Amino acid sequence: xxxxxxxxxxLMEYHTMVEFARxxxxxxxxxxANSFENPIRNGQHCDSTDADVRLMKAQSCVLHQMLKGMVHxxxxxxxxxxxxxxxxxxxxxxxxxxx
Numbered sequence: 001x002x003x004x005x006x007x008x009x010x011l012m013e014y015h016t017m018v019e020f021a022r023x024x025x026x027x028x029x030x031x032x033a034n035s036f037e038n039p040i041r042n043g044q045h046c047d048s049t050d051a052d053v054r055l056m057k058a059q060s061c062v063l064h065q066m067l068k069g070m071v072h073x074x075x076x077x078x079x080x081x082x083x084x085x086x087x088x089x090x091x092x093x094x095x096x097x098x099x
Contacts, residue, residue, distance in 0.1 A: 011037040018067065026066070036063050 015032045018025055026032045036059050042048060043056020 011040060018070070022070065025070075035059065 012029065012033070015026055015029060015037075027035065039052075039055045039059045040063075043052040043054075045052075048056070
C-alpha cells in the first residue's frame with residue numbers, strides 16, 4: 001500500500017511510484033504510456049475530440065480500478081496528525097571566495 005499524494009499529477013511519475021511498490025503491475029513505461037498516459041493526456045485539452053474525452057475517462061477509470069486498494073490518496077490535513085511538527089533551521093555558513 002502507498003499513501004500520500006501522487007507526484008505532481010504526472011502519470012509517468014505515478015507509474016514510477018507504483019513500479020517501486022509493485023514491480024510490473026502497470027507494465028513497462030512504454031506499455032503504460034500507450035495504455036494510459038497518452039489517452040489521458042490527449043483527452044484533457046480544450047480542443048480534444050469527444051472520442052478523446054471518452055477514451056480519457058475510460059482509461060482513467062481502468063487505472064483507478066487497477067490501483068484500488070493499493071494507492072490511498074490522502075491530503076496533507078489527513079496526514080498531519082501522524083507527522084511531527086515541521087522544524088526548520090539555517091546553519092551558519094561563511095562566504096567562500098569571490099563570485
